[in-house]
Amino acid sequence: VLTLPFIARADQAANPVAVKLLQLMASKQSNLCVAADVTSASQLISLAESTGPYVCVFKTHIDIVEDFSPQLIQDLLAVAQKHNFLLMEDRKFSDIGHTVSLQYSKGIHNISSWADLVTVHSVPGEGVITGLKSAVPNLQRGCFIVIEMSSAGNLTTSSYITLSTLSKWLSYECVVTASMEICEKHPDFVAGVVCQSPNIVQNPGLVQLTPGVSLDCLNDGPLGQQYHSPEDIIMSRGADIAVVGRGITQATDPIQAAQEYRAKLWAVYEKRVSSLN
Numbered sequence: 001v002l003t004l005p006f007i008a009r010a011d012q013a014a015n016p017v018a019v020k021l022l023q024l025m026a027s028k029q030s031n032l033c034v035a036a037d038v039t040s041a042s043q044l045i046s047l048a049e050s051t052g053p054y055v056c057v058f059k060t061h062i063d064i065v066e067d068f069s070p071q072l073i074q075d076l077l078a079v080a081q082k083h084n085f086l087l088m089e090d091r092k093f094s095d096i097g098h099t100v101s102l103q104y105s106k107g108i109h110n111i112s113s114w115a116d117l118v119t120v121h122s123v124p125g126e127g128v129i130t131g132l133k134s135a136v137p138n139l140q141r142g143c144f145i146v147i148e149m150s151s152a153g154n155l156t157t158s159s160y161i162t163l164s165t166l167s168k169w170l171s172y173e174c175v176v177t178a179s180m181e182i183c184e185k186h187p188d189f190v191a192g193v194v195c196q197s198p199n200i201v202q203n204p205g206l207v208q209l210t211p212g213v214s215l216d217c218l219n220d221g222p223l224g225q226q227y228h229s230p231e232d233i234i235m236s237r238g239a240d241i242a243v244v245g246r247g248i249t250q251a252t253d254p255i256q257a258a259q260e261y262r263a264k265l266w267a268v269y270e271k272r273v274s275s276l277n
């Protein structure tokens with residue numbers, strides 16, 4: 001796992017949003033991303049207001065908001081500026097380049113006009129990145145490439161490495177290697193990757209985002225989410241930013257939960273950095 005401090009890594013990032021993100025994480029002392037999986041505009045804004053001071057990234061699934069309006073985006077941008085965090089729309093784009101360019105910059109959500117960061121699957125190949133880039137020629141935007149998912153039974157699990165046959169191991173290696181090649185080919189647009197395993201991210205200018213973090217739960221039953229502790233996610237799995245959704249949104253006191261996750265995650269990051277020296 002990378003032990004260089006975030007502030008030093010900011011100098012090595014090529015994507016402008018990654019630079020801003022790493023600087024923001026260092027100054028705000030937060031490696032917490034809240035997954036704002038709520039379904040009304042008022043819930044989304046109140047969550048942004050209450051958790052905003054403690055997060056570096058506020059991650060949305062804007063298509064689950066039932067009363068979406070352009071005003072919601074104006075309100076979200078105002079809160080992001082007030083509390084100094086970046087907006088990530090977790091759209092997980094996964095189509096041909098032409099289609100994703102339209103999904104990114106058209107339609108009611110007009111994602112490219114407001115989201116600093118988006119997520120994208122590498123499965124369609126490099127065209128998905130060129131498609132997204134073509135939609136934002138002059139904007140300062142970035143993306144995270146999804147390489148491994150946190151869900152049980154996902155088809156990119158690193159357990160291929162330990163459990164299985166050579167051919168499965170090779171197919172896993174191919175997904176990771178090919179995805180990292182795409183990252184290296186588009187350093188101006190790729191801010192980082194979404195993954196679960198250490199050592200996938202070797203370039204200190206890329207940021208590793210890892211979902212599946214909870215202080216209380218191991219999973220969510222048949223829905224397939226798998227959770228790990230802050231210690232595990234930052235120290236063993238190499239996360240730079242941990243994504244916490246229901247651990248905060250469904251807590252009795254979301255503000256207190258956000259404070260607790262921020263403090264625990266940041267303490268583990270500091271331990272990781274100091275293990276270098």
Ligand code: UP6
Pocket residue numbers: 035036037061090148149150151194211212213225243244245246247
């Ligand atoms: N997410 C995952 N796993 C992945 C990629 N993304 O859980 O591999 C996203 C989900 C959700 C959040 O779409 O928004 O991270 C996790 O929420 P939770 O903490 O409530 O499980």
